[in-house]
Amino acid sequence: MTRPVLIPILGDQLSFSLSALQDVDKSDARLLMMEVAQETTYVPHHRKKIAFILAAMRHHAAALRDAGWQVDYVELDDPDNTGSFGGEIGRAVTRHDPLRIRVTEPGEWRVLEILRGLEAEHNLPLDILPDSRFLCSHKEFASWAEGRKQLRMEYFYREMRRKTGLLMEGDEPAGGRWNFDSENRKPADTDLFMPRPLDVEPDATTRAVLELVEARFPDGFGTLTPFRFAVTTEDAEKALERFIDEALPRFGDYQDAMLTGEKYLYHSVLSPYINAGLLDPLHVCRKAEQAFLDGDVPLNSAEGFIRQIIGWREYVRGIYWLKMPDYAGANHFGASRPLPDFYWSAETKMACLREVIGQTRDEAYAHHIQRLMVTGNFALIAGIDPHQVHEWYLSVYADAFEWVELPNTVGMSQFADGGLLASKPYAASGNYINKMSDHCRNCAYDVKDRTGENACPFNALYWDFLIRNREKLGANPRLAQPYRTWDRMSAETRKDYLNAAARSLKRLEAGKL
Ligand code: FAD
Numbered sequence: 001m002t003r004p005v006l007i008p009i010l011g012d013q014l015s016f017s018l019s020a021l022q023d024v025d026k027s028d029a030r031l032l033m034m035e036v037a038q039e040t041t042y043v044p045h046h047r048k049k050i051a052f053i054l055a056a057m058r059h060h061a062a063a064l065r066d067a068g069w070q071v072d073y074v075e076l077d078d079p080d081n082t083g084s085f086g087g088e089i090g091r092a093v094t095r096h097d098p099l100r101i102r103v104t105e106p107g108e109w110r111v112l113e114i115l116r117g118l119e120a121e122h123n124l125p126l127d128i129l130p131d132s133r134f135l136c137s138h139k140e141f142a143s144w145a146e147g148r149k150q151l152r153m154e155y156f157y158r159e160m161r162r163k164t165g166l167l168m169e170g171d172e173p174a175g176g177r178w179n180f181d182s183e184n185r186k187p188a189d190t191d192l193f194m195p196r197p198l199d200v201e202p203d204a205t206t207r208a209v210l211e212l213v214e215a216r217f218p219d220g221f222g223t224l225t226p227f228r229f230a231v232t233t234e235d236a237e238k239a240l241e242r243f244i245d246e247a248l249p250r251f252g253d254y255q256d257a258m259l260t261g262e263k264y265l266y267h268s269v270l271s272p273y274i275n276a277g278l279l280d281p282l283h284v285c286r287k288a289e290q291a292f293l294d295g296d297v298p299l300n301s302a303e304g305f306i307r308q309i310i311g312w313r314e315y316v317r318g319i320y321w322l323k324m325p326d327y328a329g330a331n332h333f334g335a336s337r338p339l340p341d342f343y344w345s346a347e348t349k350m351a352c353l354r355e356v357i358g359q360t361r362d363e364a365y366a367h368h369i370q371r372l373m374v375t376g377n378f379a380l381i382a383g384i385d386p387h388q389v390h391e392w393y394l395s396v397y398a399d400a401f402e403w404v405e406l407p408n409t410v411g412m413s414q415f416a417d418g419g420l421l422a423s424k425p426y427a428a429s430g431n432y433i434n435k436m437s438d439h440c441r442n443c444a445y446d447v448k449d450r451t452g453e454n455a456c457p458f459n460a461l462y463w464d465f466l467i468r469n470r471e472k473l474g475a476n477p478r479l480a481q482p483y484r485t486w487d488r489m490s491a492e493t494r495k496d497y498l499n500a501a502a503r504s505l506k507r508l509e510a511g512k513l
């Protein structure tokens, strides 16, 4: 008997197009999929996230077997399960005595280190293949970044538009402009029709996973049921179709809006599917482009949506691999306050945070503006330790894998990389949240009150953040206006702001904010 090639397939590699599966004879290959304790506990993942990944893995294993692959599948409660990728690959090496190990590069530095260690441990050749589900290779990104003082997504995005031909008319962008973001800032209206993302009824396989997660993580973070995620490519495709038909037409206009009780608005809720490998990102973009070409979707929506995927998504991945492992420790402002308990309990008088964190606890989902301008903004202006903020985001969202979560948190949201990714910190007072949402109407605090006992905490913390970090931010041209405004305030007003911020931080420490 010939010695097989061992192909580990990780929990976010659930794609038939995976590079490790190409140009391999099925009869010579042993695929290995592993549910392991180390991956389910290295941060306190939301229970829906664990259930989504394990259920999608089990369905994918079945699909691979149907397609003729030989798959070893190790379940979490298998009595022989060693609990780690390293341990399970070791057991598979003993079982199959493979000729070599072949794997598509993982999405996390931590896992790459584990895999790299295997070569020496087992004295076996290890082939790590590029992940061809992304448009931009590490090398391509590095050469784009080389010599640039600032890495700006917008220029990278144009390269990706040219490369894919998406929304291009010859060499020119469709509609004569690359970016229609200025048209994408409407606050939502309560009487608009709100589409719902596709709900999928759990089948027997998913129900077994839900029982397993309930039994293994009875006190874990997050509401487990009802569980509505798609866990197969087939159902994820249906979710994509539903999004294109019902939500994409208004995606652009209301991209930045927030509304109490409306968890999704016109967002796609496709990130868990794209990141786990159930949907191919380029395919998703082509569908959106087609809807525009068919006249069903306006250009600002199609362009805005495609930009998130071939622009932001590819760009943050490029930054991650360019800057790891140091990037994970970035803390430009030296922020050290611990993450408030209410990030887990949702128990706070601040209605915006209560709403977003409550929704996160229930759905393992929040849309971009909720993440950036509510939970992220508060952590930034309150001076929370960015590493703790990072671990929270990595834990609580079903779409959270480090390559995409870390740059969004450490870079975009916390400016902890000192401005490598964002040109200015996404810090805002309550006024922004009031403009883009209806949360302030249901809040114990008064968004119009700047420094009084009952003032919205965001108002004074915003100024406190700018003043606390003036040495690091004072020269940023995009912040010249707010610093000028501060300098024009009377000494008394400034003192009132700083006192109000100190009061909010004291209340925060006492668990009373
Ligand atoms: P839509 O609004 O419908 O956007 C369409 C798609 O574009 C998404 O499915 C996603 O694939 C992609 N996308 C949009 N924005 C971004 C972005 N900034 N970076 C990368 N891809 C993007 N996204 C993740 O996929 N995983 C994460 O762990 C994650 N962590 C984040 C943490 C913070 C602090 C912030 C501010 C953003 C984070 N994002 C993350 C980006 C973004 O918030 C989510 O991709 C988006 O909310 C997913 O919901 P959706 O599918 O409805 O997105």
Ligand code: DLZ
Pocket: 009, 010, 011, 012, 034, 035, 036, 037, 039, 040, 041, 045, 049, 050, 053, 106, 107, 108, 111, 401, 402
């Ligand atoms: C996030 C996660 C979880 C919760 N569980 C598993 C698992 O049991 N098996 C697995 O292969 N992957 C899991 N993952 C994803 C990994 O932690 C990791 O993010 C990816 O493998 C990318 O490196």
Ligand code: SF4
Pocket: 350, 351, 352, 353, 429, 430, 431, 433, 434, 439, 440, 441, 443, 444, 445, 446, 447, 456, 457, 458
């Ligand atoms: Fe949030 Fe302030 Fe509005 Fe309350 S008043 S919901 S704390 S922005």
